[in-house]
Amino acid sequence: MKDICFVFMQGYGPQSVEEKQRLYMLLRNLNFNGESLPASVSEPYTPTAQKFGSGTSAEGLYSPELRGELGAGLLDLHAMDDTGLLSEDVDSEPFEPSPFMPKEIDDDEDDMITGSQLGPADNYNAVTSEKEISTRENNVAKIKVVVRKRPLNRKELSRKEDDAVAVHDSSSLTVYEPKLKVDLTAYVEQHEFCFDAVLDEDVSNDEVYRETVERIIPIIFQRTKATCFAYGQTGSGKTYTMQPLPLRAAQDMIRLLQQPVYRNQNFKLWLSYFEIYGGKLYDLLSDRRHLLMREDGKKQVCIVGLQEFEVSDVQVVREYIERGNAARSTGSTGANEESSRSHAILQLAVKKHIIVTETRRQRDRDANEAKNTKAVGKISFIDLAGSERGADTTDNDRQTRIEGAEINKSLLALKECIRALDNDQIHIPFRGSKLTEVLRDSFVV
Ligand SMILES: Nc1ncnc2c1ncn2[C@@H]1O[C@H](COP(=O)(O)OP(=O)(O)OP(=O)(O)O)[C@@H](O)[C@H]1O
Known part of the structure; x- marks a missing residue:
C-alpha cells in the first residue's frame, strides 16, 4: 500500500465557521486506512461546489460509519499566543489577501459551497449566500489542502504490494482498495478524490515548499498567522514532508528581514519548538x-516557560531544528521503524522590537533603554503523530501501544471538536485531549 500525507495550510486572521466546515468536509473523507474507506462510491468526491452540486452522488462518503476512526485535523495556534498581534506601527504594503485566494472570484460559483448544493446524507450546515458574501468581503481564513503521495518503501516493494494510489493530475488522484466479496473473490474498489493540489511521488521537498508555504511567507510580515500541518497515518511521510519546511521558510523570512522596510522597523525572527x-x-x-499550559483572564491559552530564540542566521535555525528533532519522542511501529510518537509544533514568529522608555525609577536604576517586543505574525508547523490502525500495532510492544492509544485518542478528540463544529454545537469538547486544549482557539470564531 502506498500512503499519502496531507499538508494542510491555514491562513489566519478572522476565521469563519464556513471555512472550518469546508476543511472538515475535505478531511473527514480522507481516511485511507483500509477498513475505513467507503464501501462503495459511485462518483468521485470533489470538495468544491461543482461536486456538492451532484446531490446524493457521494452520499456514502458522508455517513458516519464511513468516516473512519480518525478524521480530520484543524489546527490554529492562536492558542500559543500570549500576545496579540501588533496592530499599529507596521509600515507595510496594504494588507494582502490570502495567497490561496483566487484572484478573481465569480459571484455565484466556484469554491464556495451553498446549502442547496449539499447532499442530504451530509449534515453539513447550509452556508447562506449572505455569509458567503461576508466571507469573501472580509477575505477571511484561507485553507489549502495538499496531498503528497509517497513512493513504496522497501518493505512494501519486497512484499510486492500493489500501488494503491494513482495521481492523475495536479489536483486529483484515485485510491485502489483491495476487497473481498463474501465468496472470497478479490476485487478492487476505486475512489477518486480532488484536492487543492496533489503532489506525485517524484516531487521534491522543495516543490512541496513552493506549493504550500512559500506564498504565505510575505504576509506573515503583515500581521498574519498561518499554520501548516501534516496529517496522515503512521509511515505516510509526514515527518519527511514537514521537516524541511521550517528551514526553507526561515531562509525566506530572514531574507525578507533584510529588506529596509522591515529592517528599519526592527523586525526580528524568533523560533520555538515543543x-x-x-x-x-x-x-x-x-x-x-x-511545560505547563495555562489560560489567562481572556481565556487565551499560554504555554508557560516555552523558550523562544531570536534567530538571524539560517545555519543557526538549522541547528535549533536539528536539536529539537533529536529531542523528539520517536519509536517504532509496524508501519514505520522511526515513528514520531508526539505532535511537534515549531513556530517562527516575526516580532517588532520596540525601544521603550521604562518608568523613571527604572530609568534611573538602569540608565538604559529597555527593549520590548510585539508580535507581528507567526507561522506554525505541526507534525502530527501518525494515526494507527489495528494492523499497524500487531508487532508493537506495550509502551508503543500505549503511545499509539494516546495518539489515536488525541486525534479522535480533534475529530470530535471538528465534528461538534460541523454540527454547530454550542459545546466544543476541547478538553478531550491536550492537543485540542492547546489548539482551542482554532475552534472559536
Ligand atoms: N515522499 C517520500 N519520498 C521518499 N521517502 C519517503 C517519502 N515520504 C516518506 N518517506 C520515507 O518513509 C518513511 C516514513 O516516513 P515518515 O517517518 O515521514 O512517516 P510519518 O508519517 O512521519 O510516520 P509517523 O507518524 O509514524 O511518524 C521514512 O523512511 C521516509 O524517509
Whole structure:
C-alpha cells in the first residue's frame, strides 16, 4: 500500500465557521486506512461546489460509519499566543489577501459551497449566500489542502504490494482498495478524490515548499498567522514532508528581514519548538523541560516557560531544528521503524522590537533603554503523530501501544471538536485531549 500525507495550510486572521466546515468536509473523507474507506462510491468526491452540486452522488462518503476512526485535523495556534498581534506601527504594503485566494472570484460559483448544493446524507450546515458574501468581503481564513503521495518503501516493494494510489493530475488522484466479496473473490474498489493540489511521488521537498508555504511567507510580515500541518497515518511521510519546511521558510523570512522596510522597523525572527507527548508538553529546545499550559483572564491559552530564540542566521535555525528533532519522542511501529510518537509544533514568529522608555525609577536604576517586543505574525508547523490502525500495532510492544492509544485518542478528540463544529454545537469538547486544549482557539470564531 502506498500512503499519502496531507499538508494542510491555514491562513489566519478572522476565521469563519464556513471555512472550518469546508476543511472538515475535505478531511473527514480522507481516511485511507483500509477498513475505513467507503464501501462503495459511485462518483468521485470533489470538495468544491461543482461536486456538492451532484446531490446524493457521494452520499456514502458522508455517513458516519464511513468516516473512519480518525478524521480530520484543524489546527490554529492562536492558542500559543500570549500576545496579540501588533496592530499599529507596521509600515507595510496594504494588507494582502490570502495567497490561496483566487484572484478573481465569480459571484455565484466556484469554491464556495451553498446549502442547496449539499447532499442530504451530509449534515453539513447550509452556508447562506449572505455569509458567503461576508466571507469573501472580509477575505477571511484561507485553507489549502495538499496531498503528497509517497513512493513504496522497501518493505512494501519486497512484499510486492500493489500501488494503491494513482495521481492523475495536479489536483486529483484515485485510491485502489483491495476487497473481498463474501465468496472470497478479490476485487478492487476505486475512489477518486480532488484536492487543492496533489503532489506525485517524484516531487521534491522543495516543490512541496513552493506549493504550500512559500506564498504565505510575505504576509506573515503583515500581521498574519498561518499554520501548516501534516496529517496522515503512521509511515505516510509526514515527518519527511514537514521537516524541511521550517528551514526553507526561515531562509525566506530572514531574507525578507533584510529588506529596509522591515529592517528599519526592527523586525526580528524568533523560533520555538515543543511537542505534545502522552498528553504533556515538552520544550524540545530546553532539555525537554516540562511545560505547563495555562489560560489567562481572556481565556487565551499560554504555554508557560516555552523558550523562544531570536534567530538571524539560517545555519543557526538549522541547528535549533536539528536539536529539537533529536529531542523528539520517536519509536517504532509496524508501519514505520522511526515513528514520531508526539505532535511537534515549531513556530517562527516575526516580532517588532520596540525601544521603550521604562518608568523613571527604572530609568534611573538602569540608565538604559529597555527593549520590548510585539508580535507581528507567526507561522506554525505541526507534525502530527501518525494515526494507527489495528494492523499497524500487531508487532508493537506495550509502551508503543500505549503511545499509539494516546495518539489515536488525541486525534479522535480533534475529530470530535471538528465534528461538534460541523454540527454547530454550542459545546466544543476541547478538553478531550491536550492537543485540542492547546489548539482551542482554532475552534472559536
Ligand atoms: N515522499 C517520500 N519520498 C521518499 N521517502 C519517503 C517519502 N515520504 C516518506 N518517506 C520515507 O518513509 C518513511 C516514513 O516516513 P515518515 O517517518 O515521514 O512517516 P510519518 O508519517 O512521519 O510516520 P509517523 O507518524 O509514524 O511518524 C521514512 O523512511 C521516509 O524517509
